[in-house]
Amino acid sequence: MxxxxxxxxxxxxxxxxxxxxxxxxxxxxxxxxxxxxxxxxxxxxxxxxxxxxxxxxxxxxxxxxSQFNLFSEEVKRIKVETMMSLPIVVTEETSVYDAIVTLFLEDVGTIFVASKGYLSGVISRKDFLKSAIGGTDMNKVPVGMVMTRRPNILTIGLKDSVLDAAIKILDHEVDSLPVVEREIVEGKEQLKIIGRISKSNVTKLFVELCKA
Amino acid sequence: MxxxxxxxxxxxxxxxxxxxxxxxxxxxxxxxxxxxxxxxxxxxxxxxxxxxxxxxxxxxxxxxxSQFNLFSEEVKRIKVETMMSLPIVVTEETSVYDAIVTLFLEDVGTIFVASKGYLSGVISRKDFLKSAIGGTDMNKVPVGMVMTRRPNILTIGLKDSVLDAAIKILDHEVDSLPVVEREIVEGKEQLKIIGRISKSNVTKLFVELCKA
The missing domain is CATH 1.10.10.10 (Winged helix-like DNA-binding domain superfamily/Winged helix DNA-binding domain)
Known part of the structure; x- marks a missing residue:
């Protein structure tokens, strides 16, 4: 092309x-x-x-x-797995305070929460800020109590396109999505956390395409 | 093209x-x-x-x-003014608490702070969270005390390209930039706040180009 x-x-x-x-x-x-x-x-x-x-x-x-018609065909083939970042994961028992410290140390906007090794929730800067001004005792309350819990979580697959991830992010006004692989464990669908794809990754791809 | x-x-x-x-x-x-x-x-x-x-x-x-060579020439011509959002602005005297409430009501990641009508500072979710866990009395402390102050603020112009904005955002690890116009007031350069351009706007442009 x-x-x-x-x-x-x-x-x-x-x-x-x-x-x-x-x-x-x-x-x-x-x-x-x-x-x-x-x-x-x-x-x-x-x-x-x-x-x-x-x-x-x-x-x-x-x-x-349209002038970008065929260009977009090419871009649609760029997969989440080629642009994603490492996921930052804590357990449900982690205190809100410790989770915020992790957020700062890793410099990410969203932390994923795991239970028995599988995705159970997601918590963003916005969620943390809400619980901070809500007067939550951050040292006592575990993230499991303030996170957004499955099934109310959006996810994306490794083989999905970055474009699909970008559309999900915009439509649902979130900063990032957990990249997951589905596994059936004891008859129940569980989500293995593989990566993280955010507006930053999309912005990076945009810059790379323009600089190419 | x-x-x-x-x-x-x-x-x-x-x-x-x-x-x-x-x-x-x-x-x-x-x-x-x-x-x-x-x-x-x-x-x-x-x-x-x-x-x-x-x-x-x-x-x-x-x-x-390269295959994206000429495409990028076209994208480089897309200006900040065509993709930017409205800026959300508070004064330096606003309490941290009230500024956080504004942040939630307007659903933005960054608030701009003005003094005498011109840009004086920037404050993000991350900054608010830092002051929240730092034990700041959010009802008493004004944003002027916790914001990032000029000249340590990155800005972008209306006629700059979205690509340049995206590069600045990535290089300096910020979520958004104030879009400003320079004015000379009493011999001093002042920045009029015109808009806001964020990773969301870049993500939106990416999706629009792909869907075109």
């Missing part, structure tokens, strides 16, 4: 076809006062890039494809 | 040129067992997209341009 900067004439052709579709190459050539031979490479480029559709004996149509 | 999915033959041509540059179209044609006329549209596409360079009487060279 690659990208093309269109010439002035190619942009003019797009306009003409958009306004007068279907239109033959003869007509386009006469409107631009050039020969059909001159137009041939331009029309080839525009047809191959999907901007124009050509139908034999009818003429050219404007397909209206 | 648009994007192109290359055909098998075009990919094969890229490989051949990469291995044997400079190479003439005759040689490429004979290696692929097709006529030069057949190759002409392929070579036109590859040259126009910047993948190949053609030098008269010498042949084709591989330019080695």
């Amino acid at each position: 690659s990208t093309i900067e269109f010439s002035k004439r190619q942009k003019k052709i797009m306009e003409i076809v958009q306004q007068s579709e279907p239109i033959t190459s003869e007509k386009i050539a006469s409107m631009l006062e050039v020969t059909r031979a001159t137009l041939r490479p331009d029309l080839a480029i525009l047809t191959m890039s999907g901007i124009l559709d050509a139908r034999p004996k009818v003429g050219y149509f404007y397909s209206g494809k | 648009s994007t192109i999915e290359f055909s098998k033959r075009q990919k094969k041509i890229m490989e051949i040129v990469q291995q044997s540059e400079p190479i003439t179209s005759e040689k490429i044609a004979s290696m692929l067992e097709v006529t030069r006329a057949t190759l002409r549209p392929d070579l036109a596409i590859l040259t126009m997209s910047g993948i190949l360079d053609a030098r008269p009487k010498v042949g084709y060279f591989y330019s080695g341009k």
Whole structure:
């Protein structure tokens, strides 16, 4: 895949076809006062890039494809596993105070909570701040009491796309998602915590794509 | 600008040129067992997209341009002003408690602090949490005492690119930047607060580009 900067004439052709579709190459050539031979490479480029559709004996149509259309196909293939960070995990018994210290030491926005090795909850800076102004005794209360608990947790899989993760993050107004693998343990679905994907990871991908 | 999915033959041509540059179209044609006329549209596409360079009487060279190269040129033109959100601003005298309440009501991660109408500081969820566990009397202490103060604040301009904002956010590990306009007041540079750009805005742009 690659990208093309269109010439002035190619942009003019797009306009003409958009306004007068279907239109033959003869007509386009006469409107631009050039020969059909001159137009041939331009029309080839525009047809191959999907901007124009050509139908034999009818003429050219404007397909209206967006400029980022095919780029996005490529980006959609970038998987969570290639961009995720390490998860920071505490147990349900950890005090709110100790969990906040962990949050600062690891410099993350969200901590995952595990019970018997599997995901049981999620707690963010916002949750901690809420319990702080709510007058919670942070040294006594365990995170298990203030966290968001399963099943009210959004998760994402290793093989899901970063785009899907980004959409989930935005739609549900969270900062990050636990990356999990599903396991059946004694007939019950459990979530193994594999990683963490956040707005920072998406921002990093955005910068990498632009710098590439 | 648009994007192109290359055909098998075009990919094969890229490989051949990469291995044997400079190479003439005759040689490429004979290696692929097709006529030069057949190759002409392929070579036109590859040259126009910047993948190949053609030098008269010498042949084709591989330019080695990255696939996202030209895409990024387009994205770099997207300005902060098109993606930013409204800034949430309090005065220096506001109590930490009231500022936290504002943070929750407005559902933002960072609040800007103004003095005489101009930016004087920035305070994030992380800063609030730090002062909460530090035992600050949140009803008495004003945000002016716990905020990050100018000149230790990163800012960005309306006409800067979202990419530059994203790089600043990542490099300095902050969640958002105040969007400002510089004004000279009584011989001193002051910053008028115009907006806010965060990892959420960058994530939103990423999703929009992919969905386009």
